Each structure stands twice: as C-alpha cells, then as structure tokens.
Amino acid sequence: MQLTPRQLHIVEIVKRTGPIAAEELAAQLHLSRAAIRSDLSILAMSGYLEARPRVGYSYLGKEQTTDRLNHLRSLKVKDVQSVPVVIKEDKPLYDAIVTTFLEDRGTLFVVDARGHLTGAVSRSDLLRSAIGQMDLNKVPVGVIMTRVSNLITLSPDDSVFSAARKLRLHGLTALPVTRELIIETTTKVEVTGVISLGIISGLLADLA
C-alpha cells in the first residue's frame, strides 16, 4: 500500500504519541479534523492505526508486516540459500555419516573428482544402509546416492515460494541450487547452494 506524505506523517505522529484523539492530531498537522477524516479512515481500515472510542488512534504496526511480506515476495533462492555440504562419490558411507553429524546436515551432495554434482544422499538413505548388509567402510557413497538426473533442483533466481512448493510437492527436506556448465560439449552441473525446510520455516518465523 502506497501512503501519501500526509498519511505517513499521521502514522509517524501516532507511532510517537498515540493513543491520540483526532482533534489533537489535526491540531498538530495544522489542519481541520474534517481535512484528515478520510486519511484516518484509510489508515484505520488498512490496519495501520486502530481507532477506539474515547481513547483515540493507536499505532498497530501492521505496516511492518506488509513490508516484510513484500520483502519475502522479492526474495530469491540465491538470497537465502546456505552453503551446500558436499562429499566425493568415492568416499565410503561411513565418511558420509560422520559428515552429516559434523556439519549437522540431513542431506549431502555428492560430487565427482572435478567437483561436478553427481547425486545426493539423505540421512534416511544412510540409515537404511547402516542397518543393511553394506560394509560402511567399503561401499562408496556413489553406490547408494540418488543420481543427479533424478534430483529435483532449484535455480538461483527461483522465488522462495517456488522452493517451498517444490519441497512440499516432492516431500523433501533439502534441494540443491544448481547451475549448468557446458564443458567440451558435455553438460555438467555445479551445486552452488542449498535450500532446506529449516531455511523456509525460518522465513515464516520472521513474518510474525
């Protein structure tokens, strides 16, 4: 909502000195009460001010929430992503498990010797391996990972809303933010970030 300079002035006065009666407010602005009547009704109806009989106008502070929601709308994945934790595909499962604990991550991204993304392993994949017949010190991460061709990915310029929807749609806890590179006619993928349920949930916490 775009406020006029006069409305912004009214909001400022009420924020500083409210609750304040309409007459007193008009006096401070060197205007008649009638002159500010429509401004006051707009401000009250749109949640900036609260009007109470025999008390006057108080600041409700919803302005900030609207600002935050607009801010959230403008946020892209690259603005809120975390640094991805990666592991080389030839490392044993045991190393991957230790890495999830050391880095406190539910999902690790798997890369080849050149650092290109080849897959991902989740804590749940690792738990399944740990109770199975696999030798955790010998089987490499590459054997159990979800391959890059089957991964759901995000682009740096995707909105945080589309990230939240993808996480829900696919029932995942984290998504890699990737970009493609063409190296000698072959398309390679680089992982540049990660968006987790924790990041999205934190954005909602900030909206309150």
Next chain:
Amino acid sequence: MQLTPRQLHIVEIVKRTGPIAAEELAAQLHLSRAAIRSDLSILAMSGYLEARPRVGYSYLGKEQTTDRLNHLRSLKVKDVQSVPVVIKEDKPLYDAIVTTFLEDRGTLFVVDARGHLTGAVSRSDLLRSAIGQMDLNKVPVGVIMTRVSNLITLSPDDSVFSAARKLRLHGLTALPVTRELIIETTTKVEVTGVISLGIISGLLADLA
C-alpha cells in the same frame, strides 16, 4: 482489512468485469460517481484494485494475500498439527528405525505402557546408534531417547509463528504438541500432535 459491504460489492464487480471505468461502476451500483469516490480510493490504496488512466479499475487480487496472511496470524498449532507417530519405550531400536521408514517421519515420540510421553528419538539419534556398538535388536528406544524433561514442547494454542521460532531457536525438525494431566498427584504428559519444519514450510508455500 475490513471492507464495507459496498466496497466488497465493488471488488466483486471489478473482479468479474474489470477493467471498468468509475462511471460504469457507479451506474452498476445505482450510485453517483462521487458517492463511490472514497471507496475507490481506499480500494486502490490498499492494493485491492488498480486504477489506470483511460483504462479504469482492475482487480489486483492482493486481497487474497492479505487475507492469507491474516488467516496465518490466526492459526494455532492445533489447527495445523499432524498426528504424532509414537513408539513404546521398551521396543528395540530396530523397530524404531523401521517405524521411521514406514511412517516417513524424522522424529518418533516415545511413550510408556500407559501412553504417557517419556521422550523422543530422531533419525539422527538412530543413525548414531546404528553405526555404534549397540545391538539394534536388543537395546530399547528408552535407552537412547531424549527424556521428556529435556524436550521442547508446544501447546495446542501456541501460534504457528511461535512454533516456527522454537524450531529455529533449538535447531529441531519437529516439536511435540503436548498437554499435561495430573494423575494421582503426579503430572503426566500426553502428546497430542506434532509440528514439523515441513508443516511450517508448507504454510509459507500457501502464502505466495
């Protein structure tokens, strides 16, 4: 923002037939253009309608987002919680691991024979046990769980925002929704629901 019946009527007409000129809108309402001037300016300033010269009023649809944000503010934990998945404290770790896969949950809540909450185990606790020296078929869940006295909990009437903040503050993926019972002078805790990062992230996805 609370709209008057006339403003709601205007929004409906513009939604159905916009872009529409102010004169035509007034005619449809059997009112003069002057009579609806302040309604139109309120609706335009608060983002419901967009006014464009020589085109008229169009519906912007921000109403829905504002409504969704207001709806979100009114939501309590009990309105969005999931059914908690519980396991008895004397069950072996192996059963807990299988339950996390069958129910697709990152956190299980642990209960005693009477169904009272005694603790919680996460997928990460179970993974740590699986690679340790523990006999997964013999060690009961009660041995490795976080005890109820150390759990962070939510009340059914907490706001979803406070749930999101608690999840972030404590770096957790799920929180139990609990209520206390006094049974023969002893306080017992019942788990009535669960709030996960996935639920909170889904609420944000719906805000877009």
